[in-house]
Amino acid sequence: MLPAAGEVPWRAVVNGTEKELAIESNAILLDVLRDKAGCLGAKRGCDMGTCGCCSVLIDGQPRLSCLTLAAEADGRDITTVEGLADGHHLHPIQQTFADYGGSQCGFCSPGFLVVISALLEENPTPSDPEIKSAIEGNLCRCTGYQQIVDSVRAASQILTSGGSIEDSTAPKSDPHPGFSEEGAS
Amino acid sequence: MSVEKKDDEMVGYRQQPGKLPFSKPGSGGKNQFSKPTDASIIPESQGGSKKQPWGPHPHDELVSGQAIGKPTAMVDSRWKVTGQAHYGDDVRLAGELIGRIVRSPHHYARVLSIDVTKALELPGVIAVATGADAANKFGVLPVTKDEHAMAVEKVRHAGDLVACVAAETEATAREAERLIEVEYEILDSIHDMRDGLEDSQTPIHDRGKYHIGESNIQKRVFQEFGDVAGMSQAAVASHKQNWLFAGVNHAATEPHAVVAHWDPSGRLTLYTPQQVPHYLHRALADVLEIPMHQINVHRTFVGGGFGGKSDPFPHEMCAAILARKAGRPVRICLDREEVYWINRGRHPSRIEMNLHADSEGRICGIETDALIDGGAFASFGHVTTYYNGVLHTAPYEIGAFHYTGARVWTNKPASGAMRGHGAVNSRCAVEVGMDDLAEQLAVDPITLRLANLLPPHSATITGFRVTSIGMRECLERVRAASGWDDKFRKMPLGKGIGIGCGFFISGSALPIHWDPNKFPHATVHLKIDMDGGVTVHTGAAEIGQGSDTVIAQSVAEVLGLPLDMIRIKSRDTDTSPVDLGSYSSRVTFMNANAAISAAMGIRDELLDATVEITGAERNKLVIGDRRIFAKNDPAVGVSYLEALHKAQEDRGALVSSGAYRTPPMGRTHKGAAAGLAPAYSFSAYVAEVSVDIETGQTKVDKVWAAHDCGKALNPLAVKGQIIGSCHMGMGQVLSEEMRYLRSGHLMNPDLLDYKIPSVHEMPEVIPIIVESNDLEGPFGAKEAGEGPLLPILPAVCNAVYDAIGVRTSELPITPDRMYRMIENRCRAEKVSDPLDLASPRLEHSALQDTLDARSNAHTERDIERRLDDEREPYHNGALFGLDPTIPPDEVDPRWAVTVLPSDEYLTTPRLAGSAWKHTERRHRGDA
Known part of the structure; x- marks a missing residue:
């Protein structure tokens, strides 16, 4: 400063x-x-x-x-x-970062996420070399990048297949579930 | 599925399929029906179909199929990906001041005077503190407290703390920093670790009567086990290498930061990204001279630890002192350069490694001499000094082990604990030695390893109790997956493949603060109220490794609940039971065990309540997805909430506490406890590399990484740890190095010149999880955070040899070093063009068959041992013809344990061994 x-x-x-x-x-x-x-x-x-x-x-x-x-x-x-998120709906890359282990300690994640969101905006189906070249300016000390690249691939899938991201405030599990036929194992 | 709620459809305790009897307060979630239990998740021992090749486990009956073993997103990941995760510098309190630290420009100096007048006169400066404000020493280990908040008498390295200032703005604080005038008397500093072994006029620290001579030796170790005299006689092949390992830093992306706030009731809350809040808690009490109960240590999100945030730090003390003086909160965030000044990275080390093999291809001796450069403070160094030796007494059965280790103080930033603590460098040296022995014996290096493994449930030569061992499976799986047999010693010049193994503790058995009371290592509290959600209180420090997640999974598994019903509270020492912290790979093993034990308390109450409601036989009841039912008739059962509400009658919220403490084990010689752990992890990696012969650039192309973590509670996290370990280890072997000028100045305290691998350097890593089902581990689990780092270094070194026929003895293998090695080989072989060098090749000797046969026999031995409940003891030494059931030193005088050097040894000691030339002052008669 x-x-x-x-x-x-x-x-x-x-x-x-x-x-x-x-x-x-x-x-x-x-x-x-x-x-x-x-x-x-x-x-x-x-x-x-x-x-x-x-x-x-x-x-x-x-x-x-x-x-x-x-x-x-x-x-x-x-x-x-x-x-990046749309209200309580995460951006696909945020969702896949969580699901595919793109974040461990998470400190570098904000940087990666904005860079990747710009990549996906420009190119929703990046190849592996394109992904790597997009994130070459971001260092991550936890993941070894592999699960970050996995996350980008998965986010690309969601974007191209028109998949949706759930509202995070949707109801969670019912603590009082009933018993169903299939439950009888 | 539509749900009709009609009370009359419930017949007694038999529930009709698809009908909810009536809604309960707290209902309303999705997933209104319990998921059917998947038999493929239930172990065979419980009537399921999950195979158990390693036998049953005590936790089998707790398997509900909810969480364990499923790839699981971290429970806190949504905070991280939305920017809502608040790390040290993200804690913003009203009225905060910004703290800055004045640091020494000198390597070693006496502080003659500090004048803070001008700084205090600067408008906006609220408080200034110096060493006079905090006289008490602290340190992570109670036996080696040698740090002050700020210099009390001397500064001991460039960057050591001298004073600190709190101001309204950062700009003012930085200006004030410059206005503090310090007068120094410069002392002779030492920077070469070898100088630390010699007597000095002004030793960096003074340990009084315990000081070793007048030297800078902080800790020394001498250990001999087994037939040391016999090893060189029996040897037909010997390896010797003198290694130089550069110091490396954790380089966590988050710089250290801290916020201190004394609240109106006079209590301190310290917000800090800490791996070991409990040790900080203790140190704060010592330094601030207030009782521990007056302090709340709040662990923020931790932006990478790796051991770099596992000491109580002086800047944390500074924040607390400044905030106390100023009467306002103080925030200090270190610059990246300052992160390197406080360091605690892996020790720069000089290691002499000697390995011997006899005519039958047995490892008849390991002799290690490790001198490690501790920098200015002790930190964890007492332990590191032991770990450099004792952690390579497995996985191989060995005939003798001789270890001399010493850690010296030098005027550099302090070394400390870093991922793979103390085991990484010497493991690299051992595994490269194994490769060399195989070369000399003309056998395959994987076969050599397979023929020398300790069996499951055995004792190492140092007396460590080893339980599950998945080493053999690791080796076999990487051999198959990598296509080893078609590649090793068969690839063209410049391409190579190499193997390396690892062995690491899964939680230190000895807690750092060894109280006479039998305190547990980990305690977990559960609280469940009417809503059915489970609040878990644990002090386990989530540092990104997924400890919150694994604890939530363990509780969810036992109680049969989805993960979204578990909430982890692990931040404040006010609310969390004491936990020793995230170090020594202890968290999953100890905290998940404690969590299971706490959840079992609740489980018992839920089962009792179910019996009361349904009248079913208790021993027939099982827990599935949010439902407790009879195994033989699943229609007989109640929902989780019904059982919970029954159990809560007349008492309200259920609470329970669970704890874990390691069992008594190990032996009694001096240092016997160092390296003891309730379980050990094993790993084997194969790395494939390309060496550009003309430029010396080494690139790792692919890694097959097999790690025995006992049981992968969260396979997503285990794989993340394996790949991440490869990243960090690859950095150390190829590019990372804290480079010091001859003057002692650190040249590269930044992330541009301290080169951690970027995405382009990372090879493809194929993680292979081996599950050896440890009997003491939670659901069979062992560690996966640190052990996976060990094998990558030697695997790369050995692959480099396979590629170009040079053995490195200095890390990292930067292009310039590689280029010189290639040049040297060319010169030695009188080859003018390096492209004409010959690639190493292998013709198996007759010994190969002997080893294959022994390996096959041992495979059967190992399977028998792991499945046999009545197994006899197996002590290291049996391979050499000794009775496996008795510790060899008790029957064979040649195998006696020695922890002091003989006079004869001292006439020609090795480098670190020469530390024993000095006499402790108390034994000198003049102290």
Whole structure:
């Protein structure tokens, strides 16, 4: 973080909502997102553009928010991991990340997820080399990437087959189930 | 399915299919009908059809088919994928201040004075603290507390903490950091671990009467087991290699961060991504001089641990001290560079490995000498020093074991515990040695291993009780899957295939804080109220490995509930029973066992209630999907909620507690407890590599990774651990290295120059799960988090030899090192073009048949032993003709156990062994 340089007004659409903030003129986008816009999903891993944990979409393009001046994003459309889900319906890549072990500790996941969502937006059926080249700027220390690539393949399946993602608030299991014929085993 | 709820359709306790008798408060979920029990999940011992090639298990009767063994998404994964998971730096409290730490620019210096006046005068600075604010020492091991929150007298490495400051903004805090003036007297620092063995004018620490000479030796070990004198006489093949392993860092993606808050009642809550909240809890009490009950340690989501978040850390103390002074919450988030300063990564090590094989292809001796570079603090090093030796006394039956180990303090960031703690480097050296022995004996290296394995339920030469062993299956399965027999020593120059094995503890049997009380290692509490949801309180630290999930699965399995009915509360020490933390691969083994035990308490009450309602015979009742019913007539039964409400009559919520403590075991020599575990994991990997002969670049193409985890409670997580371990181990063997300049400065404290593999370096990994059904493990399970890292290093090293005929003795095998090795080989063989080098080839000797025959005989021996309840003891040494039922040292004086070097040894000690030249001050007579 650089010394204070005086506040300037800043306006952007963050995850679909218009934000009007006063920021330091030399503020880094990651700091603005985390400290002022309430997007703690964008993570600071290395602070030098190596790990990709801070990746966000600016006008749909993946960018490293730790290397981006907030001023550069003034007036633009910014998406963080918080903006991927549709209400209680996860984005397919969020769902498959959970189901296929794409997240272990989860710290790098927000970065991967926004990058992959941009990939799938552009190319809903990426090949393995295309997947790998899309995520080459993101480091993951837990998964060895294999289950991340699995997750992308599975998300692509959902997108192309028109599969749906369940509302997470749908009723869970009934603690008082009845007995059915098939139950008699 | 439509549901008609008519009271009159219930006939006695016999429920009519498809009819719900009446709704109950709390109903209304989906899945209104109980799923039929799948017989293929129920073990044969319980009348199901699930095969049990390793015999029945005590937990078989608890199998309800709900959760165990099914690939399961982590129960907290939806938080992570939505950005709702809050890690250390994501905890934001009203009125928070930002803390920054002043760190030493010198490697080793006396702190003469600290002037904080200017910093305090800076507007926005609220509090400053120095070592004077916290005099008490702490450290993760009670026997080696050698850390302070901030320098009290000396700084011991560049980056050591000197002072800290809390301010309104980060910019102000950073400015204040610069305004704190520190006067140092620079002392002579040491950076080469070999210098640590010598006497020093100013040893880095002073351990009083326990100090070893005037040296920087923090811990030394000498151990001899078996026929040490006989091993070199019997040897027909010997391997010797002097290794140099670079230090590596966990490089978790989340930098350490902490938030401290003293609440209005004067209690401290510390929010921190910790693997071992309990040890931090203790250390905070020591440093802050308040009782433990005045502190709540709140574990946030942990963005990667791998051992790097398993010490109580000075910056955690700083946050608490600053918050106390400021009267406001303080948040400190480390820069990536600072993460390397606190390090605790794998020790830089110099290991001399000697292996001997006799004419029958038996491993008649292992001699290891390991000098490990501890950096500035003890951390877990006491244990690491032992682990570098004792954790390679299996899976092979050996004729002798000689180990000398020493850990020294140097003026570098402290080394500590990292995934595969203490076992990784020396395991690599052993497995490369096995490959070399096979080469010398002209036999297949997999066969050599198969013919020398300890059987299940045996004792190692060091006296460790080994229970289930799936080593043989691991080896056989990777051999088959990789097409080993068609590839080994048959591939073209530059392509190679190699094998490596691993052996690791599944939970340390000795808790770090060894109380005389028989405290359990893990405790789990359950609470179930009218809604039927199960609240699980556990202190097990979820660090991304899936501990919350595996505990939820265990409870769900026993109670016959879907996972969505289990909620895990594992964050606060205020509400969680004490758990020792996520280290030593103990969580699944110990916490799932504790969870099972707690769930069995509830299960008993549900069964009693069912008997009361239905009148069915208790021993005929089984638990299925949300239903308790008679095995012989499933229509006789009640829903989970009915049984629960019956059990709650007159008392309300059900609660139960379960605990796990390791059984007494092991032997009594000094150091006997180091490496003891209630069970051990085994693994065998085959790696296929390509070496670019002209550039020296090594690429791993494919890995077949077999790991014996006893029982994969969550196969998705086990596979994730195996693949992730390959990633981390591959980094260490090919690219990761903490590089120090000759001046002692760390050159690459960042993720750009500290090179962890990206997606492009990762090979395809084929995880192969071997399930040896450990009798003491929860549902048969053992660890899968650390052991899977061990085999990848030697598998790659051995594959490199197969590819290009050079044996590395230095890790990582960076292209420049590889290039030099190829150059050296060319020079030695007078070959001008490296492309003309010959690939290693293998003609089997007559010994191959001997080994095949022995391996076949042992296969039968092992199956017999694992299925035989009445089996006799088997002590390491039987392969050498000794009585397997008696520890050999009790009958053969040549096999006596020695833990002190003889005078004769001290005349020509090995490198680490030379630590024994010094006398402890208390034995010198001048202390």
